[in-house]
Amino acid sequence: MLKPLYDNVVLKRKEVEKKTASGIILTDTSKNTPSIGEIVAVGNGKLVEDKLVPLTVKVGDTVVYKEYATTTVKYENEEYLILCESDILAIIE
Amino acid sequence: MLKPLYDNVVLKRKEVEKKTASGIILTDTSKNTPSIGEIVAVGNGKLVEDKLVPLTVKVGDTVVYKEYATTTVKYENEEYLILCESDILAIIE
Amino acid sequence: MLKPLYDNVVLKRKEVEKKTASGIILTDTSKNTPSIGEIVAVGNGKLVEDKLVPLTVKVGDTVVYKEYATTTVKYENEEYLILCESDILAIIE
Amino acid sequence: MLKPLYDNVVLKRKEVEKKTASGIILTDTSKNTPSIGEIVAVGNGKLVEDKLVPLTVKVGDTVVYKEYATTTVKYENEEYLILCESDILAIIE
Amino acid sequence: MLKPLYDNVVLKRKEVEKKTASGIILTDTSKNTPSIGEIVAVGNGKLVEDKLVPLTVKVGDTVVYKEYATTTVKYENEEYLILCESDILAIIE
Amino acid sequence: MLKPLYDNVVLKRKEVEKKTASGIILTDTSKNTPSIGEIVAVGNGKLVEDKLVPLTVKVGDTVVYKEYATTTVKYENEEYLILCESDILAIIE
């Protein structure tokens, strides 16, 4: 199991059907290309001075995140992304 | 539904009639091209040390914002923008 | 009405007679070209940690400001500038 | 009257006789060219968190300052400089 | 023995079998090439203001870290890496 | 008299005999060329939030400092340097 540190989270990238009417289609208007993933693990909290502030996102959340700052890790034949919570823009509910 | 994180907000871009006398016309004098949008969702608050400070803007506000730092997301056939509240300059009342 | 956020202010640029003896003439000696404007709206305060600190400038003040960081907005046939209070150098009394 | 904001001050540049034996002669050894001026107005204080910390310099002080970060303003036929107190290096007593 | 300072840790790089089905395979999608190592020593804590905040990682943890910011030290015929805890992304459990 | 502001100090450069056996010889191994001077005036303290923290160096101290960030001022036929205390590396006792 991958256990992220501090305000890092582990995501599983979601395949986005680019043409489905009711789906989400992401278009980049700036340098940040957003993507969609499901959170599979969250860190122990953001270190602010000497306190750990729990993250807002939870395991199971589907989120829109900025692709550019992620690190890809293949673990037991699955591909995961590790990124900082501040690179997550929104939760899809 | 798109639920933005922290001090992010979700906007719906407003069409601005560039030539209407009583409307708002935006002209860029610097590198920041301002645009107008309506807020459809606001984040859970700006994280300042270990507190969440609620945002000033509310759902339904029409705002002038800086275009350059937004991320476009298409969701259920509608196009939305996600941006940080600090890139919003003013509310139009 | 344009209601600026946080430490932003809305200005109306003032025409400066460049050659009037008793007027103000602005000369740029550096990259910052200063200009003169009248404040028509002020934000709800600068966010410092979790407090809103009221601005020093008030509606009606004539101020010297740095031109380069402003955003121009045309609203009901009038042109306004939105800028941050920290780009205002002085009040002319 | 020019009333500077926060930690800005208004200066009147002093003519420095470059060759007078007892005078001050400024030589730039780095990119900062120092100059001499007299303070004619000081701001209402440096904003530190939510407090205004009074400036150290006072009206009438003759100071050595870094030229590069000043803004020149001509007001009632006199030329003034506006700069931040942190660009003042020393008071000449 | 190498005793790291503050929030530095000493790692021993782990050989990763790039093709084993159940192993971890690391692929770089960005400029950060992640790697795997075992922690052999941790610093006395991150200095936050005047307090030392203990690290989250412990001796014996297998971690995913960003390769680019490490310093290699050969000590008694073994090669070690010294890096800051903030360059560790996750613990593998 | 030159009275430096805040954490600035005024120095008088010391001639260093480059070849004297018991003297100090300074060699630059990086971009910072260190030099030696005697402190002739110290500022009223470093402004930290709203407090003035007194400097560590005192008038009369001989110090090693980084040359690159100094400003040279000629005053009553003597040449002085003004620099920030953080550019002083050590006191020679």
Added chain:
Amino acid sequence: MLKPLYDNVVLKRKEVEKKTASGIILTDTSKNTPSIGEIVAVGNGKLVEDKLVPLTVKVGDTVVYKEYATTTVKYENEEYLILCESDILAIIE
């Protein structure tokens, strides 16, 4: 004697036998070339807000440090390095 200020330390570089089996051999994998030295003097503490936080390293410690940010000073025919404690990676015990 060289008495470093704040979080600076004075080191004496150690000759490292590059080929001795039980010695330490340093290899640079990044831009930081680490080196080994013995601490001969430590500063009066790191200034954090208005407090001096004592350093972790002590006189006599042998340390691994980053070469690139040091200043070389020759004093009474000995060559010393002055560097900030944050550029020290580990103590060798």
